[in-house]
Amino acid sequence: MTDFKGLGLIEPLSRAVASEGYTTPTPIQLQSIPPLLKGRDLLGVAQTGTGKTAAFVLPMLQRLHELNAKPVRKSPRALILAPTRELAVQIDESVRAYGRHMGDNGNGVKSLAIFGGVPLGAQSKALGDGVLVLTATPGRLMDLLNQDKVRLDKVDVFVLDEADRMLDMGFINDVRKVATLIPKHRQTVLFSATMPQGVAVLANSMMDSPVRVEVAPQATTAERVVQSVLHVPKAKKRSLLTHVMKDPSISRVVVFTRTKHGADRVTQHLVQNGVNASAIHGDKAQNHRQRSLKEFRDGKVRVLVATDIAARGIDVDGITHVINFDLPNDAENYVHRIGRTARAGEDGFAISFCDAEERDYLDAIEKITRQTIPVMADHPFHAEAMTIPRTSPPNRGGGGGNRPPRVRMQGTPAGGNPKKKGHRPTDGKRHSDKGHGGHGHGEPQGHGSKKTNGKATGKSGAKSSPQSSARPRTEPSRSGGNAGGGQRPLRSNRRGGNASA
Numbered sequence: 004m005t006d007f008k009g010l011g012l013i014e015p016l017s018r019a020v021a022s023e024g025y026t027t028p029t030p031i032q033l034q035s036i037p038p039l040l041k042g043r044d045l046l047g048v049a050q051t052g053t054g055k056t057a058a059f060v061l062p063m064l065q066r067l068h069e070l071n072a073k074p075v076r077k078s079p080r081a082l083i084l085a086p087t088r089e090l091a092v093q094i095d096e097s098v099r100a101y102g103r104h105m106g107d108n109g110n111g112v113k114s115l116a117i118f119g120g121v122p123l124g125a126q127s128k129a130l131g132d133g134v135l136v137l138t139a140t141p142g143r144l145m146d147l148l149n150q151d152k153v154r155l156d157k158v159d160v161f162v163l164d165e166a167d168r169m170l171d172m173g174f175i176n177d178v179r180k181v182a183t184l185i186p187k188h189r190q191t192v193l194f195s196a197t198m199p200q201g202v203a204v205l206a207n208s209m210m211d212s213p214v215r216v217e218v219a220p221q222a223t224t225a226e227r228v229v230q231s232v233l234h235v236p237k238a239k240k241r242s243l244l245t246h247v248m249k250d251p252s253i254s255r256v257v258v259f260t261r262t263k264h265g266a267d268r269v270t271q272h273l274v275q276n277g278v279n280a281s282a283i284h285g286d287k288a289q290n291h292r293q294r295s296l297k298e299f300r301d302g303k304v305r306v307l308v309a310t311d312i313a314a315r316g317i318d319v320d321g322i323t324h325v326i327n328f329d330l331p332n333d334a335e336n337y338v339h340r341i342g343r344t345a346r347a348g349e350d351g352f353a354i355s356f357c358d359a360e361e362r363d364y365l366d367a368i369e370k371i372t373r374q375t376i377p378v379m380a381d382h383p384f385h386a387e388a389m390t391i392p393r394t395s396p397p398n399r400g401g402g403g404g405n406r407p408p409r410v411r412m413q414g415t416p417a418g419g420n421p422k423k424k425g426h427r428p429t430d431g432k433r434h435s436d437k438g439h440g441g442h443g444h445g446e447p448q449g450h451g452s453k454k455t456n457g458k459a460t461g462k463s464g465a466k467s468s469p470q471s472s473a474r475p476r477t478e479p480s481r482s483g484g485n486a487g488g489g490q491r492p493l494r495s496n497r498r499g500g501n502a503s504a
């Protein structure tokens with residue numbers, strides 16, 4: 004197997020990579036690093052979690068080294084555009100980590116992340132002092148460009164990360180404008196989790212005969228995640244959440260809500276019930292968001308409650324579960340959400356609460372992922388009526404129509420068996436379709452927390468069905484979801500914790 008040196012990386016970079024604990028390049032790194040080192044433009048289709056940040060940062064640093072590029076007042080030599088502030092911060096952390104043995108006297112590369120939501124002063128001063136690598140969100144970059152605090156006339160390497168998100172978020176004009184301010188003679192790299200027409204057109208207008216690399220059919224992320232849906236009346240969702248949170252194997256969880264207000268209410272409810280939780284969303288100040296993320300990463304906070312936009316920059320290892328307190332009204336966001344877990348080759352679980360009004364969202368999600376999400380009926384708030392296929396005659400058991408059969412967990416007596424190992428959620432028919440055109444895009448991430456040594460990432464290779472033979476049996480049930488299940492919380496096989504806690 005090729006190692007990093009075999010890819011042609013110089014010693015300070017391969018040393019930095021080794022101290023990150025990476026032994027083997029991921030598929031996207033194997034494909035991207037050699038052409039980038041040759042100076043080619045590159046168009047990469049890769050999701051977060053594949054190691055794509057290192058795939059562009061390592062050759063970028065090597066190129067700057069070869070050019071003997073030095074920080075110049077106001078004029079960075081490499082520019083990375085990212086859609087969100089969290090992602091910008093995390094990319095910048097990667098630049099620092101991978102560039103730690105480079106720069107003057109090997110003291111590290113001078114880099115900076117700029118993003119909105121904080122005063123301009125410190126950022127413009129740092130730019131004035133000179134940085135080699137600048138990572139920016141488009142809006143803040145435009146502000147600083149307009150004030151002549153930064154210039155792009157010396158940029159040698161231009162990277163657009165999460166281009167599809169950038170377009171979704173309405174940054175297309177800013178991105179185009181920025182591209183015109185960078186010298187034509189440059190290396191351009193574009194990464195995107197999906198390749199909609201808009202991104203293809205943008206790439207075409209900015210790049211010179213790019214090499215195209217692609218890993219993992221889209222939606223692979225979703226395949227690694229063990230998913231379940233819990234039907235519940237809207238008014239019972241919060242009670243269900245506290246019930247679910249009794250499971251100690253849910254040790255690090257992101258709970259998604261549709262609205263900021265909802266995120267605050269859920270957080271408050273959890274805290275009132277003794278669960279350590281923190282909310283991040285667009286109304287929270289940047290320093291609050293960073294602090295919440297840090298506490299979550301450090302394990303001080305068990306639950307991070309987030310809206311879709313705020314969650315984009317979450318790169319935290321070891322997220323055991325994602326809970327969709329509200330189903331997203333945009334089915335693609337479902338895939339982004341559940342991609343927060345099952346990262347770096349780990350297992351992960353996604354639990355979705357679905358009330359009567361959200362049935363259409365569930366249908367849309369199942370359509371886009373081409374999966375039937377197994378119904379987990381074994382909880383005290385199960386809403387029987389909602390699991391009945393809309394197309395089937397009333398009062399018929401599960402399994403009809405295109406809905407999954409309703410199921411309950413293999414019987415433990417009411418109250419649960421404290422010694423029993425945890426279960427994965429129940430299994431309806433779970434079809435996966437690697438070749439489909441879904442949107443397997445986790446969310447932007449970076450390197451805020453470091454990997455354990457040698458951990459392989461690259462979900463692309465992950466072909467396994469996360470469902471194992473240890474799964475509970477599927478059992479059509481018309482008898483109310485709580486039958487036999489009592490208060491036994493949802494559990495995961497993987498961590499197999501002890502229900503007695």
Ligand code: AMP
Nearest residue numbers: 025027029051052053054055056448458
């Ligand atoms: P990314 O897709 O760039 O957000 O990377 C996902 C995670 O994989 C990051 O936390 C990286 O630290 C980690 N990573 C990147 N490359 C490797 C590698 N070759 N081996 C192990 N972990 C890696």
